[in-house]
Amino acid sequence: MRAALGDPVTGAAARRLLLSRGEDVPEDAVPLGARATVLVEELDQRWIDDMLVHVKSRDVSGDTGIPGPADIPPTTLLPAFDAAAADWPGGAIALVEALAAADPATCLRVLDSLHTHHPDRAVAAAAGRTRKSAERTLSGRR
Numbered sequence: 001m002r003a004a005l006g007d008p009v010t011g012a013a014a015r016r017l018l019l020s021r022g023e024d025v026p027e028d029a030v031p032l033g034a035r036a037t038v039l040v041e042e043l044d045q046r047w048i049d050d051m052l053v054h055v056k057s058r059d060v061s062g063d064t065g066i067p068g069p070a071d072i073p074p075t076t077l078l079p080a081f082d083a084a085a086a087d088w089p090g091g092a093i094a095l096v097e098a099l100a101a102a103d104p105a106t107c108l109r110v111l112d113s114l115h116t117h118h119p120d121r122a123v124a125a126a127a128g129r130t131r132k133s134a135e136r137t138l139s140g141r142r
Helices: 002-006 011-020 032-061 077-087 091-102 107-117 121-139
Strands: none
Touching: 002 011, 011 032, 032 077, 032 091, 032 107, 077 091, 077 107, 091 107, 091 121, 107 121
16 A cells, blocks of 8 residues: 555555554655645535535525525635645645646536635635636636
C-alpha cells in the first residue's frame, strides 16, 4: 500500500487507508493532484449533505420550488473547504484551482457554492473564474 502513496491518482486514497489502520503517513508523501482528487470528492459530499438538509427543511415548510445555488446554505461545505485550504500549499485560491484541475466535472457545484457563499471575496471570485474555466474544459473550448 505504501508503494501507491506516490501515485498521482490513488496516492491520497492509499494514505487514507494507511491512516485508518493507525499507520503514520506524512501528507507530503502524496502528490498534490491526488490530494486534490480526494478533496474534491469529499467537498462534493459536503455539498450533497448541505443540499439534503436544505431539501428536508423545504419539505417541512411546504416549499416546492427548485432551489438555486444561492438558496443552499453551505453549512458543512464552507468549514470543510476552509480547513483544507488552511493546510493547502498556496492557500484557498490555489486549492480552488487544484480542485478544478483534479476533476473539472465534480468540482462545478462546489465551486458554484464557494462563488456564491464564501465570505472571502477573493476566494469567491477565484471560484467563479475557475468554475467558468472548468466548464470550458468540459465543453472542449479553451
